[in-house]
Amino acid sequence: MFYLPASTWWMRILWPSYTWQMSTTEKKLYLTFDDGPDPEATAFVLNELKKYNAKGTFFCIGENVRKNQKLYRRILDDGHATGNHTHRHPNGWKTPNLRYLDDVKEAAQCIDSGLFRPPYGRIRQAQYRRLAEAMGKDKVNVIMWSVLSADFDISKNGEQCFGFVRRYAKPGSIVVFHDSARAFPNLSVALPRTLEYFTNQGYEFERIPEI
Secondary structure, rough: OOOOOOHHHOHHHOOOOOOEOOOOOEEEEEEEEEEEOHHHHHHHHHHHHOOOOEEEEEEEOOOHHHOOOHHHHHHOOOOOOEOOOOOOOOOOOOOOOHHHHHHHHHHHHOOOOEOOHHHOOOHHHHHHOOOOHOOOOOOOOOEEOOOOOOOOOOOHHHHHHHHHHHHHOOOOOOEEOOOOOOHHHHHHHHHHHHHHHHOOOEEEOOOOOOO
């Protein structure tokens, strides 16, 4: 499995319309969580964030929101942001445009947000141009990432995932975790370590604002 644990300058040049990093020099990190809500993983994340008065941004799959509506409501009630991560997690590069946009539109029926993250980070420009329309918004902010924790990679362990975040995160970084059953063994180690370490370094954890 090949991936880069941190976004690169050429990614930001190739896709300048997407948000890869928050513009700040203050000690702030933007923790994001993909693929939930999941009964075990998301509940764990919410409890850990509360310990540090930390806010995060949850990019949710519509199918999972419908299955876990009370948990989705808790995300919002705890003061976190949510974003559309499609309804069934399709790969934009492998999905016809209209089918992809219909999937986004279906997710928007239960996720009211102007934030969007494409599954696998893959979306065609033709899909991007019609994204706001599909989400029922005037504007949409496509959120990518600065740092991948790699918690989804079962060949890694939680300490290695934390190591990626510790090495690459800096003020304004958007960090990706996954609140999913697959990632939970790594997430359950890496997230508490991340919150503790960066809190001790003087960082605060903010949600990503909508446009």
